[in-house]
Amino acid sequence: MVFLKLTEIPEEFRKARPILKKINDAGFKAYFVGGSVRDSILNKPLHDIDIATSAYPTEIKQIFPKTVDTGIKHGTVMVIDDGTGYEITTFRTEGAYQDFRRPDNVTFVRSLEEDLKRRDFTINALALSEDGNIIDLFGGIKDLNNHMIRAVGDPEERFHEDALRMMRAVRFASQLDFSIEKNTIDAITKNSHLLKKIAVERILVEFEKMMLGKDPSIGISEMLESHMTEFIPESKVITEALNDLSDKKFLNIENTVQLWSIILFTTKQKASEIHSFLKKWKTSNELIQNVQDTVFFLEGMRSNRINNQLLFNTGEKNLENALHISGLFEMDVKNYKKDYEKLTIKSNKELAITGNDLILNDLAEPGPQMGVILKRLKEQVIDGMVANEKNKLLEIAKTIKEL
Structure with a gap:
C-alpha cells in the first residue's frame, strides 16, 4: 500500500469534504475515488467527483436528509448538499459478467480494497481520504509517474467483465500521452473480438475521446496493432483511415465534426456513403449534416471548384472546420475565409x-x-x-x- 499526501487539495474536493466528514463521523469510511483523484495528481481539471463509502445505501439515506435514488440497485445514492448533488456509491464486489458488459449482480461490502480491485486500470484505482491522503493499493501512482496504462490484476478478467475497457485503454493512452503495459495490450489483442458485444453508442464515446486526445497517434497505433478496428462499425473504412492517419502525430482535431470529416475525406466517401456510414455509428443528424458540408467543401478545395454557392452552403462554422483540417492534406486555403465574408447573405x-x-x-x-x-x-x-x-x-x- 502506498500513501501520497496531496500538497494542495483542489477546490472541488474541498467543497465536498463535509460530505466525507459526515459519513466518517457516523462511523463509516468514505473516499473520493477514480478519475478525479488521478487528475488531481496530474494537475488536470476535475470533472465528476465520485465518492465511495463503506456505508450501505440505506445508511447513507439515514445520514443525509436530502437524497435521490439515482442507482440504488447498484449502490448509488445522490446526496443533495447546498444545492449540489454528490453521487455516493457503496463499496461493492461484482458477480459474473455473462454479456461482457455488466455484472449479473453486485454485492455490497465494507472493504475499500475489494471495491478498488474491481476497477479497470491502476491509475483509476486510487482513493483520496478526507485529510488529503491518497491510498494506492495497486501501483497506480507508479504507473502515473511512468506514464503507463495497466489493468488492475488480470487484464483478461477485466476485459471479460466489460469489453469496453479495451477502448478505454486506448482512449486514456491518447488523452494522457501514456503507453499501454505489455500484458494489458496483449490481453486487448487476444480479446478485441469482444467489442462486437458492446453497444455502438458506448464505442462511439470512447473512440471520439481517443481521437480528440492529446496524442491520437498512440491510440490509433494500438487499435490497429491489436486488431480492434476489425470489430467496430464500418471496420473497413475505419481501418483504412487510421492506417492513413497513423503517421500524422499532431492531428490537432478540435471537435467531432472535424474528426469524422477527416476519416471520410481521407477514404474518399461519397455523399450517400457518408450518411450511411455515420448512421451505423449512431451519430446525430446534426453531426451528419455538418460532416457532409465540411467534406463537400474539402472536395471542392481538392478539385479547385469553390464558388459562392458552396461557401454559403458550407457556412462559417464548417468552413472553419474544413480550413482547420485542410493542413493535414497539404491543401492551399487561399482566400476562402475572405471570400465567405464578402457574401451578400450568409443565411x-x-x-x-x-x-x-x-x-x-x-x-x-x-x-x-x-x-x-x-x-x-x-x-x-x-x-x-x-x-x-x-x-x-x-x-x-x-x-x-x-x-
Whole structure:
C-alpha cells in the first residue's frame, strides 16, 4: 500500500469534504475515488467527483436528509448538499459478467480494497481520504509517474467483465500521452473480438475521446496493432483511415465534426456513403449534416471548384472546420475565409424576401413552387446577380413565375 499526501487539495474536493466528514463521523469510511483523484495528481481539471463509502445505501439515506435514488440497485445514492448533488456509491464486489458488459449482480461490502480491485486500470484505482491522503493499493501512482496504462490484476478478467475497457485503454493512452503495459495490450489483442458485444453508442464515446486526445497517434497505433478496428462499425473504412492517419502525430482535431470529416475525406466517401456510414455509428443528424458540408467543401478545395454557392452552403462554422483540417492534406486555403465574408447573405434568414411576401403579391402559394422561387432568388443574391432588396427580388420572382 502506498500513501501520497496531496500538497494542495483542489477546490472541488474541498467543497465536498463535509460530505466525507459526515459519513466518517457516523462511523463509516468514505473516499473520493477514480478519475478525479488521478487528475488531481496530474494537475488536470476535475470533472465528476465520485465518492465511495463503506456505508450501505440505506445508511447513507439515514445520514443525509436530502437524497435521490439515482442507482440504488447498484449502490448509488445522490446526496443533495447546498444545492449540489454528490453521487455516493457503496463499496461493492461484482458477480459474473455473462454479456461482457455488466455484472449479473453486485454485492455490497465494507472493504475499500475489494471495491478498488474491481476497477479497470491502476491509475483509476486510487482513493483520496478526507485529510488529503491518497491510498494506492495497486501501483497506480507508479504507473502515473511512468506514464503507463495497466489493468488492475488480470487484464483478461477485466476485459471479460466489460469489453469496453479495451477502448478505454486506448482512449486514456491518447488523452494522457501514456503507453499501454505489455500484458494489458496483449490481453486487448487476444480479446478485441469482444467489442462486437458492446453497444455502438458506448464505442462511439470512447473512440471520439481517443481521437480528440492529446496524442491520437498512440491510440490509433494500438487499435490497429491489436486488431480492434476489425470489430467496430464500418471496420473497413475505419481501418483504412487510421492506417492513413497513423503517421500524422499532431492531428490537432478540435471537435467531432472535424474528426469524422477527416476519416471520410481521407477514404474518399461519397455523399450517400457518408450518411450511411455515420448512421451505423449512431451519430446525430446534426453531426451528419455538418460532416457532409465540411467534406463537400474539402472536395471542392481538392478539385479547385469553390464558388459562392458552396461557401454559403458550407457556412462559417464548417468552413472553419474544413480550413482547420485542410493542413493535414497539404491543401492551399487561399482566400476562402475572405471570400465567405464578402457574401451578400450568409443565411436564409438574411434574404430580403420571404414566402409571405410572395403570397401577398400573388406570386406563389404555399408549396413546391414557393420553394423553387425562393431558392432561385437566394442563388442569384449569393452570386451577386441581383441586390438583396425586396422590390428587386419581387420583380425577379415575377419573371421566374412566368417562365
